[in-house]
Amino acid sequence: MTIANFAIEYYQYLKPDGTLCQPLPKGLDNNALLELYRLMHLLRMFDGRAINLQRVGKLGTYASTLGQEAIGVAMGHAMYADDVLVPYYRDYGAQYQRGVAFHKILQYWGGDERGSDFDNAEDFPICVPIASQSVIATGVATAIKYRQQKRAVVTTIGEGGTSEGDFYEALNVAGAWNLPVVFVVNNNQWAISVSREQQTHCQTIAQKAIAAGFSGEQVDGNDAIAVHERMRLALEKARSGGGPTLIEAITYRLCDHTTADDANRYRPKEELDMAWQVEPLVRLRAYLTAQKVWDDSKEEALLLECRKDIDKDVDIYLSIKPAPVTDMIDYMYAEWPEALKEQRATLLQFGGSPHD
Ligand SMILES: Cc1ncc(C[n+]2csc(CCOP(=O)(O)OP(=O)(O)O)c2C)c(N)n1
Incomplete structure (x- = not known):
């Protein structure tokens, strides 16, 4: 006798070849998609510069976000200003949109704690102790619920982090108290050298929410449109008393774990090559090009503009006097x-x- 049935849905709008597999969600027009594309480029360029700074001894260990741009960017874009972000260490795309300047992120990874003293006073700093941010997020969500505010908390984590006790405890309390929190799992397939398959025998990470009594789903994490839409709905649900959601965003870590890692020692080259075929920027560019709102000259101008922006931030960072x-x-x-x-x-x- 079956007494319960559960299903995990998978959402995608934009296929790797840049064509849509279902109509665009309302609210995301070409202008919004152009902005997401700009932000993803800006982030990718920032990321490359940060790694270069580390390689010449001007930055400490840095955690790259290469390959995961669609998640942070779409998530940050879907949030309201008075929601709260409790991030992990690859969320610069969201942080940047929420008022954390790139020079602050560099300052943080440069070993200067003043990098965490940024303009957005209610968001939390980057969290490195894995899964501790999940419980912090539920604390913030409890405060929001207690004050009867219409705000949502977003907290992120890698798939490896979801094996931690803190993560399960956070899910449990979020479900039991119907808290306004969205858990976003960046499933980038690797937790340093531990593969997704070694990490857990769970068929999906999303189903972990089911045990805590709320819904979990998978989304194509390289599809900025899908991430944006699923985040928008989960945020709306949280703000209006509908409780928590777990979104497992399927992506791939195209970079080393951090600048202190060499992924070539454990990651199969064929796997990496395949992941590059489905990365997030190329497909959005293909879509925008087919819509005739993007072309090579616009791309060139955008890259130039991004470079200027990042140069400014790097200059600010390099001129900061040590504490x-x-x-x-x-x-x-x-x-x-x-x-x-x-x-x-x-x-x-x-x-x-x-x-x-
Ligand atoms: C509590 C804790 N244990 C171990 C570590 C060391 N550590 C840093 S990152 C990491 C792997 C995390 O992998 P995952 O959660 O999949 O996120 P990813 O880095 O792949 O985005 C580990 C074990 C830590 N920072 N905190």
């Missing part, structure tokens, strides 16, 4: 314990500058 070395001690206690006093004196002795 006083004593900052790492100065704000920990009202009165320093003896040991810290000594350490502070040693820092100053070896050339550190004091705060103020």
Whole structure:
């Protein structure tokens, strides 16, 4: 006797060849798609520059977002200004649209915590302890619900992170309390060197939501249109009291895990070559070109404009004076314990500058 049935839907609008497999969702006209395309290019170029800066010793370890541009960009575009983003470390596309300048992101990866002190006061900083952001997001969503506000929380994670206890706990409380939160899983097929197949025997990551009592779905994460539309609906549902949603965005990490990784040591070349065939920018360009709203000269002008924007941010980043070395001690206690006093004196002795 079957007492319950569950299904996981998969959504796609734009096929890898740039043709539509269903009509465009309303609200996404060519102008909106041109903007998504611009943002994806800007992000990809920023990403390349960040890696170059790391390679010449001007940035610390950096987590690239190459291949995942459609997710962050479409997600950020679909959010309202007063929603809250609780991001993981490949969400620059969304962060940028929400007021986090690229130079702030560089400052963060440059090891300067002031990079997390950005203009959007309600969004959270990049989260590296895997899955801790999921529980933080449910805390924020609880506050929003308690205050009876019509706002949604978006939190992101990789597919590997969904194996963490924190993730399951967050899903459970989100379901039990019907919280206004959207969990977006960037399923990029690899968690450093652990493949999706090794990670879990779950057929989909989306079905993890079912166990927590709410809906989960898969979306083509390289299709900016599909991500945008599914996010729009999930956000609307969250804001209007409909509770949480899990969106598993299927994509591929075209880059190394971070600049401290060499994916060639574990990732099959054929797999990478195949993933490049379905990446997010090419298909949107093909679509826009077929619509006759895009061509080579527009592409050239866009790349030039992106380069100018990013140059400005890189210049700002490179001109930032390091924080006083004593900052790492100065704000920990009202009165320093003896040991810290000594350490502070040693820092100053070896050339550190004091705060103020
Ligand atoms: C709690 C915790 N455990 C381990 C790590 C080390 N770590 C950093 S990234 C990562 C893999 C994450 O993979 P996934 O969640 O699939 O996201 P992706 O990086 O592929 O986008 C691990 C294990 C960490 N940062 N935090």
